[in-house]
Amino acid sequence: MGDHLLEVNNLKTHFRTERGKVTAVDGISFHVDRGEVLAIVGESGCGKSVTAQSILRLFEEKGVTSYDGEINFEGKNLLKISDSEMRKIRGNDISMIFQDPLSSLNPVFTIGDQIMEPIMLHQKLSKKEAYERAIEMLKLIGIPAPEQRVHEYPHQISGGMRQRVMIAIALACQPKLLIADEPTTALDVTIQSQILELIDSLRQKLDMGIMLITHDLGVVAQHCTRVAVMYLGEVVEEGDVESLFENPLHPYTQGLISSIPQLFGNRNKKLSIIKGMVPSLNEIPKGCRFAPRCPFADAKCMNEKPELETLDHNKRIKCWHHQTIKGAVSNAT
Amino acid sequence: MQHEALKLDSDHGNGSYGTAAFEARPIIGNAREKLLDIKGIKKYFPVKNTIGVTKKYVKAVDDVTFHLYEGETYGLVGESGCGKSTLGRTILRLTDPTDGEVFFGGTDIFKLSNSEFRKQRQNLQMVFQDPYSSLNPRKRIGDSIAEPMVIHNIGTSQERMERVFDILEKVGLHADTYYRFPHEFSGGQRQRIGLARALVVNPKLVICDEPVSALDVSIQSQIINLLEDLQEEFGLTYLFVAHDLSVVRHISDRIGVMYLGKMVEEAETDELFANPLHPYTKALLSSIPHPNPKIKQEKIILKGEIPSPINPPSGCNFHTRCPLATDICKQAVPKRVEKRPGHFVACHLAE
Structure with a gap:
C-alpha cells in the first residue's frame, strides 16, 4: 500500500441523466507503478475512457457528476484535493493523450504555442526557454524541421504528426504518469507502430508509468506489462499480459481473445463470437453483469453478484465459475 | 430462399439482365470464371487554383488492373488515402472514372449510358463503413430495405414486403425491425441492415467498404461470420475493402495491396x-x-x-x-x- 504511483480504490463515477443516475464506472480498483504499462481493455461503453478522465477529474460539472472511492497518486487522494491543487497536477505530473488529435488541439494557436503553454504554466520557464524546450520536444518525437513546424497550425500537418504533437504536449513537463486513451486507433498501422515505439522509448527514458486504454489486443500483447479487462463499468479480470493471453480465466476475456481473426495458422475456421451485445447502463443485469451473454452462466450467475477475487501471481478475477471454466476454452493465441 | 430470389428476378421487367450477363464465358488457361475484369482504371480529382483553373490532379487511383473471380472474396488493403475506397466507388460508378475499362459479363460498364448502367446496379451492390449515415433517419427500416426493389421495379408491394421479411431473417434481425427507425439500432445491427439492403435485389457482387471497422471486436466477429454465411448461401462475390489485415486475411481468398x-x-x-x-x-x-x-x-x-x-x-x-x-x-x-x-x-x- 502506498508505494504504487497510482492506486485507484473502489472508484465510482456517477452521472445524472434524464433517465436517472447512471454509474458508468462502478467500483473499480487497480494500480500503476513507475515504468510499467497497464492496459485497460474493453468494448465501447465499458467505462474505460470514463475511468481515465475521472483520474484527471475532467468531469467537474457540479450536480451532474459525482465520484466515490479513492484515487491515490503519490499518496494524495485526488478526489479530496482542491481545484487549484488539481490544476497543478493536471498536465504536469499526470498528462493525457486523447484519441482524436484534431479535436483536442486548438486550431487558432500554433503547435509551438500549445507545447509551450504547459511548460510556462507549470515549470515557470521564460518564453524563450519554453520555446527551446518545445523545439527539443519536437525533435524528440521525430518531427523533421522542428524550427519551421513550431510555427505551423494543426490543420497544416498530417494525422500522424498531430498525434505526435499531442504526445509532445503531454510529455513537455515530463509527467510521472501518462494516460493514453486510444492513442493510435485513428492511425494507420505503419504510423501506429512508429508512435508506439516512440511512447515505449520515452517510457524507458523518463521512467513513466503509463495507462494505455485500447481495444486492440495486438497492441496490448506487444506493448503492455499488465492488463485490466473491463465490462460494463467493472474490472472483470486483471493480470500480467502473458498469463492473461495464455490462460484467460473470465469467459468475457476468453471470448474477446478468440473472436479476433488470427494472423497465423488456420484462417478457414469460423470465428467464435460472444452472443448478443453490451446492455445499456440503464439496464444492468442483476447478478453477474456478463451473465446474459455468457455461455457458462447458470442460475447463480443470474442472481448473485460475484466479487473480484485475488488469485496467485497478482491475478484478479470476477466470476463464480472461473475454476471450472479454466481451460474449457483455450484456443487463445 | 434462392428459389424465391430467382423468381423475383424474373418478375423484373428486364429480368434477362440477371441471367444473360452470366452465361459461361470460359477463360482460356484458367478454370475459374472472371466476374469482373478491371483494366487500367484511373480516377483523378482536379485541384482548382484560386481562379478556378485546373492545373493539378489528385491521382487517387492510378492505372489499377485486376479481376475478380466468381464466388471469391478479394481483399483490398492499404493505408488511409491510398485510394482503396475510391477504387471501390469508381468500379460502381459512384464517382465518374477518369479512364479504364471494367468488364462485367462481357460488357464494359464504363461505356454504358447512365440509364443502361442503372439496370446493372442490381447486380453490383455496396455496403458502406458507416451504416448510420447511409440510412435515411426518417424512413422505416423496411422501406429503406425495399427501396432498391422499388427502383428496379421488382415485384408487387406485397412481394417486396415478404422479400424484406425474408432477408431480415437471413441477416439475423427480428421481423419487427421492419417498422423501426435507424436510431433505434446499435452499430452491429445497422450493419446487418446495410447488408440486407444490398442483398435484397439478389446481386452478384457486393463491394464492402470497411464494413466492420467501426464495430467492437465481439460484434465484428458476428458480422464477419454473417458475411461468410451469406456468401455461401447466395454465391456472392465480395470486394472487401479494409485496413485491418487480420480481418482481411481471415475473409479473403486473394488480396491486393495498394x-x-x-x-x-x-x-x-x-x-x-x-x-x-x-x-x-x-x-x-x-x-x-x-x-x-x-x-x-x-x-x-x-x-x-x-x-x-x-x-x-x-x-x-x-x-x-x-x-x-x-x-x-x-x-x-x-x-x-x-x-x-x-x-x-x-x-x-x-x-
Missing part, C-alpha cells in the same frame, strides 16, 4: 502472408501488433508518412519511404510483373 493510388502487390492470401515480395507489403505485415505476447516481432519501421497524391514521388512512388530504394526506383515506374503463379508485384527489386 499504396498511393497504385496496386503494388497481389496474390492469394496464404501466398501473400508467407511470401510478401514488395517492401511495402513486408513493412505493413510486420507492423501489425501480434496478439501473442510471447512472439516478439521484428518490426520494419517505415520512415516518414504517405506523400501527397497531388505530387507523388517520381519513379516508384514508394521510394521515399522504402528501406531498399536505389537509383532506378527514383527514375523508372516499376511494371506489374507476375513473379510466381498468381502473384503480381510492382517493384524493381522484387526477386
Whole structure:
C-alpha cells in the first residue's frame, strides 16, 4: 500500500441523466507503478475512457457528476484535493493523450504555442526557454524541421504528426504518469507502430508509468506489462499480459481473445463470437453483469453478484465459475 | 430462399439482365470464371487554383488492373488515402472514372449510358463503413430495405414486403425491425441492415467498404461470420475493402495491396502472408501488433508518412519511404510483373 504511483480504490463515477443516475464506472480498483504499462481493455461503453478522465477529474460539472472511492497518486487522494491543487497536477505530473488529435488541439494557436503553454504554466520557464524546450520536444518525437513546424497550425500537418504533437504536449513537463486513451486507433498501422515505439522509448527514458486504454489486443500483447479487462463499468479480470493471453480465466476475456481473426495458422475456421451485445447502463443485469451473454452462466450467475477475487501471481478475477471454466476454452493465441 | 430470389428476378421487367450477363464465358488457361475484369482504371480529382483553373490532379487511383473471380472474396488493403475506397466507388460508378475499362459479363460498364448502367446496379451492390449515415433517419427500416426493389421495379408491394421479411431473417434481425427507425439500432445491427439492403435485389457482387471497422471486436466477429454465411448461401462475390489485415486475411481468398493510388502487390492470401515480395507489403505485415505476447516481432519501421497524391514521388512512388530504394526506383515506374503463379508485384527489386 502506498508505494504504487497510482492506486485507484473502489472508484465510482456517477452521472445524472434524464433517465436517472447512471454509474458508468462502478467500483473499480487497480494500480500503476513507475515504468510499467497497464492496459485497460474493453468494448465501447465499458467505462474505460470514463475511468481515465475521472483520474484527471475532467468531469467537474457540479450536480451532474459525482465520484466515490479513492484515487491515490503519490499518496494524495485526488478526489479530496482542491481545484487549484488539481490544476497543478493536471498536465504536469499526470498528462493525457486523447484519441482524436484534431479535436483536442486548438486550431487558432500554433503547435509551438500549445507545447509551450504547459511548460510556462507549470515549470515557470521564460518564453524563450519554453520555446527551446518545445523545439527539443519536437525533435524528440521525430518531427523533421522542428524550427519551421513550431510555427505551423494543426490543420497544416498530417494525422500522424498531430498525434505526435499531442504526445509532445503531454510529455513537455515530463509527467510521472501518462494516460493514453486510444492513442493510435485513428492511425494507420505503419504510423501506429512508429508512435508506439516512440511512447515505449520515452517510457524507458523518463521512467513513466503509463495507462494505455485500447481495444486492440495486438497492441496490448506487444506493448503492455499488465492488463485490466473491463465490462460494463467493472474490472472483470486483471493480470500480467502473458498469463492473461495464455490462460484467460473470465469467459468475457476468453471470448474477446478468440473472436479476433488470427494472423497465423488456420484462417478457414469460423470465428467464435460472444452472443448478443453490451446492455445499456440503464439496464444492468442483476447478478453477474456478463451473465446474459455468457455461455457458462447458470442460475447463480443470474442472481448473485460475484466479487473480484485475488488469485496467485497478482491475478484478479470476477466470476463464480472461473475454476471450472479454466481451460474449457483455450484456443487463445 | 434462392428459389424465391430467382423468381423475383424474373418478375423484373428486364429480368434477362440477371441471367444473360452470366452465361459461361470460359477463360482460356484458367478454370475459374472472371466476374469482373478491371483494366487500367484511373480516377483523378482536379485541384482548382484560386481562379478556378485546373492545373493539378489528385491521382487517387492510378492505372489499377485486376479481376475478380466468381464466388471469391478479394481483399483490398492499404493505408488511409491510398485510394482503396475510391477504387471501390469508381468500379460502381459512384464517382465518374477518369479512364479504364471494367468488364462485367462481357460488357464494359464504363461505356454504358447512365440509364443502361442503372439496370446493372442490381447486380453490383455496396455496403458502406458507416451504416448510420447511409440510412435515411426518417424512413422505416423496411422501406429503406425495399427501396432498391422499388427502383428496379421488382415485384408487387406485397412481394417486396415478404422479400424484406425474408432477408431480415437471413441477416439475423427480428421481423419487427421492419417498422423501426435507424436510431433505434446499435452499430452491429445497422450493419446487418446495410447488408440486407444490398442483398435484397439478389446481386452478384457486393463491394464492402470497411464494413466492420467501426464495430467492437465481439460484434465484428458476428458480422464477419454473417458475411461468410451469406456468401455461401447466395454465391456472392465480395470486394472487401479494409485496413485491418487480420480481418482481411481471415475473409479473403486473394488480396491486393495498394499504396498511393497504385496496386503494388497481389496474390492469394496464404501466398501473400508467407511470401510478401514488395517492401511495402513486408513493412505493413510486420507492423501489425501480434496478439501473442510471447512472439516478439521484428518490426520494419517505415520512415516518414504517405506523400501527397497531388505530387507523388517520381519513379516508384514508394521510394521515399522504402528501406531498399536505389537509383532506378527514383527514375523508372516499376511494371506489374507476375513473379510466381498468381502473384503480381510492382517493384524493381522484387526477386
